[in-house]
Amino acid sequence: MVNWADPNVIARCGSILESLNFLCLGLYIWEYAGSWQVELALICRRIKPRWPLLPYIIGRILLLISIIIICWLDSPTSQSADCHSAFLAFSFAANSAIGCSSLNLMLRPFMIWRTFRCIRIFLVLATVGHWIVLLRVMVSFSVMKVNGSCGVMVVDHTEMTTLFIYTMCYDILVLALTITGLRNTPSSNVMWKTLRIQGTAYVLITCMANIIPTVVSSLNLNSAMNVVFAMPASVVSTIASSRVVITFLDLQPSASAEEICSRDVPLTTMLTLPTESSMDARDCV
Secondary structure, eight states: OOOTTSHHHHHHHHHHHHHHHHHHHHHHHHHHHTSOHHHHHHHTTSSOOOGGGHHHHHHHHHHHHHHHHHHHHTSGGGTTSOHHHHHHHHHHHHHHHHHHHHHHHHHHHHHHTTTOHHHHHHHHHHHHHHHHHHHHHHHSEEEEEETTEEEEEEEOHHHHHHHHHHHHHHHHHHHHHHHHHHHTSOOOHHHHHHHHHHHHHHHHHHHHHHHHHHHHHHHTOOHHHHHTTHHHHHHHHHHHHHHHHHGGGGGGGGSOHHHHHTSSSOOTTOOOOOBTTBTTOOOOO
């Protein structure tokens, strides 16, 4: 039987945590470099800035910042750093990225149910509850130093478990409202099928990514194990959410910009990026 409270075991778990953080950094940099079409189009002013793109852009940037911070804290150069302030910045960036990932999907039913005020209020309240849980995890932590470095961020395991469970339930609720709303809304079959498939895939991926850290954190083995799978789950959720946002770019060859913009469902994450041959194409968000 493994004694998870043994200092040597905790140190070994901390080493595994550091390796996972650097693995997540490499994976996310590779993903970011291959999917920055929207950011490039905004920088080059090929599309106009729209507020529904904020969760997509901010979430991606904050997750990248959080991974860089945690990897820096794992390195020897962080020994002279203010550990609590550094972990606070990391916690803010990482938890905000989780919130933005779910917000990307929530904007769709929010617009689909635009004529039903009670449902929109319910969505807003659920979103506020999600961010309250995120905020709670952001600020309620301590630092366990290891070998003179900042070591491990210690978070109460019940709060971590609550966060993962709430996030999964929130994403499932958003998917259910999206599919239900689309059934009663005139829209093209291709669009309905795409939304259903990508929404279901996103929820399945995020739930699978969150189940492991939920189970591990609920066991409360030690401080390192409570958070060891948190960063991989955040990376997977953000990548899946980003893929959902840019999926409609693939519909461009099969539908003109006018056809996409004229549809009755105002998709918050759909846009048409102009190409060299059609710089005057309209953009839809």
